[in-house]
Amino acid sequence: MGRFTFAQGLVLVLIAxxxxxxxxxxxxxxxxxxxxxxxxxxxxxxxxxxxKIIVGGSxxxxxxxxxxxxxxxxxxxxxxxxLVFKYxxxxxxTFPHSVYLLPNLRSxxxxxxxxxxxxxxxxxxxxxxxxxxxxxxRPYYFACGERNGFHCKDGLMKFAVVPLLRWYx
Numbered sequence: 399m400g401r402f403t404f405a406q407g408l409v410l411v412l413i414a415x416x417x418x419x420x421x422x423x424x425x426x427x428x429x430x431x432x433x434x435x436x437x438x439x440x441x442x443x444x445x446x447x448x449x450k451i452i453v454g455g456s457x458x459x460x461x462x463x464x465x466x467x468x469x470x471x472x473x474x475x476x477x478x479x480x481l482v483f484k485y486x487x488x489x490x491x492t493f494p495h496s497v498y499l500l501p502n503l504r505s506x507x508x509x510x511x512x513x514x515x516x517x518x519x520x521x522x523x524x525x526x527x528x529x530x531x532x533x534x535x536r537p538y539y540f541a542c543g544e545r546n547g548f549h550c551k552d553g554l555m556k557f558a559v560v561p562l563l564r565w566y567x
Contacts, residue, residue, distance in 0.1 A: 447564075448478040452527070453557075459485040459495055459523060459542070461549055465557035475559045481530045481540075485523035494520035495549065497528060500539035506558060509550035511543050520544070532561040 451472065457463050475481075488494035497518035500506045505513060518528035532538060541547075542555035549555040 448476070448480060448531075450480045450482055450529070451475070452482045452484060453540075454484075458527075459483045459497070459555070461493060461495075461542075461553040461555060464554045465540075466554070469557040469559055473559070475532060475561050476564050477532060477535070477561045479532050479561060481532065481559075482527040483518055483523050483530070484527035487524040488520050493549075494544050495523060495555070496520050496543045497523075497530070498541050498543040500541055500556075503537070503539070503558075506539035506541070506556060509541060509547040509556065511541070511547050511550070514541070514543065516543060532559065535561060535563075 453459050454463050454465060454468055455472075459465075469475075483497050485495040486492040496516055498511055498514040499517050500511070500514045504510070517530060522528040530540075537558055537560050539558045540556060542549035542553065
């Protein structure tokens with residue numbers, strides 16, 4: 399039962415971090431002006447539409463990067479944003495990677511891939527990468543499924559996002 403309480407706490411932390419990210423990104427909404435440009439008026443700080451976000455930024459999708467930390471630093475994510483998973487195709491010099499969508503928080507916390515769905519195989523991350531669109535308001539739990547979850551557990555190749563609504567004026 400203690401694990402479930404921890405899981406609930408983790409969800410609350412993720413939601414609070416996402417809300418904090420939104421509030422910091424839009425801190426001037428209530429004032430009707432933007433301090434970043436002298437002498438010019440800018441509309442409220444809003445996102446102009448869906449974005450393509452490369453998972454891991456310049457580090458792409460690779461072993462040893464803390465993607466939970468990356469997702470918290472790059473939040474918030476919005477409906478119809480596209481996550482782009484870029485990784486090298488398997489070769490003699492690189493380890494293969496994949497992308498799995500895990501069904502729930504418990505599977506995510508334990509890197510349990512038994513009920514997970516592979517959404518990108520080891521060859522789909524090359525070139526422009528594999529694209530995944532955040533289409534629903536729900537938690538999305540992503541992980542690398544290679545080596546029976548070793549990349550997820552020990553390589554930190556997992557993260558969760560809950561997309562938010564964009565507000566248009």
